[in-house]
Amino acid sequence: MMASHNKHFACWNRTSSPSSAFFMTAFTLFQSVSTVSIPDVTFHFHEENLSLGVVLVTGVTIEDSGPNFADFEERIFEEIQSKHSLSSLKNEPILRSYRDLYWSFGMDPTKLRVSSEALIRRILRGENLWNINNLVDSMNLVSAYHRIPIGLADLEKVAGNLSIRQARKGELFTRIGGKTIQCRGREIVIADEEKITCFGFATHDSDYTKITKKTETALVYLCFSGEVSTQVINESTQTTVDFLENWVPCEISNIMTLKS
Template sequence: MVKVDQKAKSWGIFVAFNELSGIRNGYPEFERAISEFEREYSKGDLEGLKDDPVVRAYRDFYWRIGIDPTKTRPAGEALRRRLMRDGKLPRISFIVDVGNVVSAKTLVPIGIYDRKKFVEEPVITISEGGEEFLGIGKKKVERVQPGVPIMLSGKAVMHIYPHRDSLLTSVDDKTTDVLVVCAGVPGVPESLVKQACDEVKDLLVKYGSAQVVKDTQIA
């Protein structure tokens, strides 16, 4: 169960989430699904993407949290741009690739976390400052500045909202049980964020034989 506390809610933050277990590697079957998606979504107006209302909403939120979205793009926009530019999405692992496909389609940032790597239920809040965070791809622990949206499990920072995940709770090749969190901000329809979470769930069930532990909920 993911909770969004009142401080985060006052920023307009909300999430959709679900939990799944028993996930198997969905390749090579999932490769066909990705290829079909790439053919469909690689077309489009790359220059006009910035004017999409969903992209606009996430960009506005990035400005609010002190990030220039023209330099560090929201995840869904970045994936869609890569697809439009190169015609392909990256291949990392089955679980991660499922999240990337749905994020590129819906433009909603999606975090997928290994359920066995944290114990206390996640809470999205606003940082007090000084919380430790080890980002994916980083070797050094960072100290979070005050006034930053974060997702905590106990005192551990799992996620800097809505754009960076912790190495400590990240999925790997041995991951079988996951928490899926889809990030909502002001101006993004709740129905779209829920749809994104449902689509991740459906793909993990269809191609990875996952079992649904907790169906999609809004917090």
Template sequence: MPNLTISPEIYKLFPHFKLGIVQYDHIVVGDSPQMLRGRFELFQENTKLEFESKSPSDDAAIKEWRSIVKQCGADPSKYRHSAEALLRRVKKGNSIHTVNSAVDLTNLFSLQYKIPFGIYDLEKITGPITLKIGTENEKYEALNGRVYNMANKFVLCDQNSAFGSPFVDSNRTMVTKETKKALHIIYICPSMKREEAQQLVGAVAEMFFQLHGGNVNVQLL
């Protein structure tokens, strides 16, 4: 497993904070198979119906992560975590575009569990990883091409620079069809019981493995 530590300042704010970590080796990433595309489309349709008459912020998990964002010092209405952003997109009737099997499945997980996920190419990460609350000095070019400032937000850093967060991930560590080693980061709701969190992380790892093969290593911090 990668050497990943969580900053004490996070535990000070959120004593029951939990982070799911799954390492995948020797995987095969490609276009999403019809099975995954069909499941993802159906889930988006069902989610749109579910939230037709209510706001995404009414959902318990979405609400809890909005509270976390606020306690870190950021505006949750301006900086929406990735699960809420996906949910609001689906609610508006805007389908989520397919990228590749690893990214599409990760987006499905995020919609399903209503919590932020990140997936990264491990071979593009150097040295130990730290999850911390970012400063003005931490920024990166995000997947949408914009430079994202990580001040007062959760951010993942390796020995080179920041590369990921519960909001949007960087171009530097994105997963492509050439990725053979990947890292899933699962931002568990602090209120979730540890046994339930372990089951969630295990279910994610198993489904990813069924689609991509390889070896899997699971950890819950």
């Protein structure tokens, strides 16, 4: 089942924090004029009640995040640190739902954490989020704030349509950084018609489809477990739009939410 959503705007500025900025104004509808479209996405299983939010971003300028973003990021870090501790993450409901999901696919979530939990743990240990580029950095911040795993892909390197499926036994996946994983045939993955583009839901992005300085069109995946509420889905999608508008020179061409 596929539902298409028009772009909408909320009042947000670079000195705001997400908790104070959600839904402050009425939404303005946006009609995309881009000729680029989101690939078809198919779930190859239905029992998990998963959802995938996909945001198509065109005309992207990839650059360093800069000092203004660093200041904003620090304020978000402080808010996350005020809400969570390393000991409390074990019982955090949203993160726990992803661990349960991974166990159901034969994946050990203590060794293969979803990206949102891995990011939160770095923040709670006082570490940074690597400072890769404006698109990656801003989406990492959304992921950590809302506890929702987010993946990214350069659309020009995505072959055809996408599927959320189980990996094939012996299938190889090369994560960002070059490490290759040989799949056991049970893992949940996002794949195009040729290869895995995101391992897990979502743990690792592909080295081949990663965002680089040459990226002009990108896909942002928001991976929602069956326990994530409609409110959190809407809020995290809205924050994604807001952060893209504030921190990444780009056009948001389409937003879609898909359900297994």
